[in-house]
Amino acid sequence: MTGGKPIIALVLISALGSGLIFFNVWWSDKGSGIESPPILGRYSGPDHPDSLPQFRLPTLDGQEIASDHWVGKVLVLNFWATWCPPCLRELPLFDELQRTHADADLQVVGIAVDNRKDVERFLTEHPVGFPILLGDTTAIELSRQMGNRVQGLPFTAIFDSRGKWVYGHAGEMSRAVLTEQLEPLLTRLDRK
Numbered sequence: 001m002t003g004g005k006p007i008i009a010l011v012l013i014s015a016l017g018s019g020l021i022f023f024n025v026w027w028s029d030k031g032s033g034i035e036s037p038p039i040l041g042r043y044s045g046p047d048h049p050d051s052l053p054q055f056r057l058p059t060l061d062g063q064e065i066a067s068d069h070w071v072g073k074v075l076v077l078n079f080w081a082t083w084c085p086p087c088l089r090e091l092p093l094f095d096e097l098q099r100t101h102a103d104a105d106l107q108v109v110g111i112a113v114d115n116r117k118d119v120e121r122f123l124t125e126h127p128v129g130f131p132i133l134l135g136d137t138t139a140i141e142l143s144r145q146m147g148n149r150v151q152g153l154p155f156t157a158i159f160d161s162r163g164k165w166v167y168g169h170a171g172e173m174s175r176a177v178l179t180e181q182l183e184p185l186l187t188r189l190d191r192k
Helices: 004-032 085-100 116-125 137-145 175-191
Strands: 056-058 064-066 074-080 106-113 132-135 155-159 165-170
Touching (some): 056 132, 085 106, 106 137
Antiparallel strands (some): 056 064, 074 155, 155 165
C-alpha cells in the first residue's frame, strides 16, 4: 500500500508546479493591458501563428504525416494525453464532431503527447474516428507556437480551410464553444 504514496506526492508536486506556471503567466500579463488571466479559453494577440505551422509527426503505425496533408480542410488539432482526465473527457466530443461532419471539409486530428503503448492501449478500449499522431517535446513546442503559452493539456487549435489560425483554447473544450467557432467556418465551406 505504500507504493501509492510516491504517486500521490508526484501528482501534488505536478499540480503545485502547474499552479505556479498559471500564476506566473497571469502575473506577467497584468501590466500588458489584458483584463483577465488568459489561462483558459481563447488566446488573442501575438501569441499565436497567423497560419498553420509546418510539422511532421508519426501515426501509431509509424507513418509520418505532414501538416499540409489536410490543406483545404477546416482543421481541429487537439493536443492530449492518456494521463490527462480533461483530455479523456473531451475526446468523445471530438469523435462525434468528426463523425457528424465526415462529409464536410473538416478534419479533427489528435496529437497525443504520450508514449505509444499507453496511447495504443487507450485507443483499443476507446477508439476514435480521427487520426492520432504521436508527439513528444516537439508536440509541446508545436502547441506553444499555436498559442498554448502555459504548455498545458488539453489544448485545441482551429485553422480554417486556407490554414489561417482561427482559435486556440487551453483546457477542456465545451460543445458550445466548439460549435460557436466551427459553425461559421463550415457554413463558408458549404457555400462554395
